[in-house]
Amino acid sequence: MQQYPTNQPCRVCGRATTQWCSRCQTAWYCSTEHARGDWARHREECRPASHGYGNNMIATPPPAEPQSISVSAILFVAEEERPRVVTINCRPPHHRPSNGCPIPFLQPYFDSPPESVVLTQGLNGEPLRFPLHIFYSPIALAKASPINRAIYHITSGAAPKPWAGTAVVLKFNGARRQGYTDAGANDLPALSAYFLTYQ
Structure with missing residues (x-):
């Protein structure tokens, strides 16, 4: 025994x-x-x-809070010539984690809390199946910080108003915007179209 x-x-x-x-x-x-x-x-x-x-x-209890997730995002650094793909960690929302969108950790890329815009249309105005979530510094835009060379590069310098400051782009996992999926090079044409029309 x-x-x-x-x-x-x-x-x-x-x-x-x-x-x-x-x-x-x-x-x-x-x-x-x-x-x-x-x-x-x-x-x-x-x-x-x-x-x-x-x-x-x-029984081992479940975690008190759901684990964070990681997704690929596109980073446009003002001083770099080309955008690059980075990994962004996201934590589930505090309230209703099954229904809300994860919250990305963006502190390494911005000195102050960023604002964001959701891009729902791509080239020629067609709807995007996976909308793009663009985070940026409103202070950098307002202060006319150095022109973002990576954005200048993907728009071939043809934008009527140049973008200033860093931008981080995450990709929603669907039109309902309840989570993120990996962003990559295939999303650059839609982003280029957006930055070309930025006023």
Whole structure:
């Protein structure tokens, strides 16, 4: 008969317990409440167990907050000649995560909170199946910061008003705009058309 560990200390309060995390079977808790309360820390180390001790398990609680996601975005840096693809991390919205659009982490690219515009039409005014979400610095535009050379390049310098400051472009995963998908080189023609008409 196999021996099962007993009377291990609860990770939260230290009380002796015979219950453990159902996923890794290495973290001991005296109650479901303590398992849930410790999940934010424990999930970093929780790995599926290759063996089982029996039925005296506490189900590992789901994460308190959904995990962040990463998508490819197009970055137009003012000082660079060409746009490039970067990875942007997004966190789910606080309210109604199943219905809201993730919130991108854009702090590395802007000194102040950016504003945004949604591009729903492409070349010749045709509707985009996957609208483009353009983030920019209103301060840079208002101050006439250095001309964005990457945008100048994709428009061949033909825009009536040059774009100033950095721009980051994310791509919605559909017309309902409830999430993002990877943006890439195929989105440049629609962006070029937009920057050519920017006033």
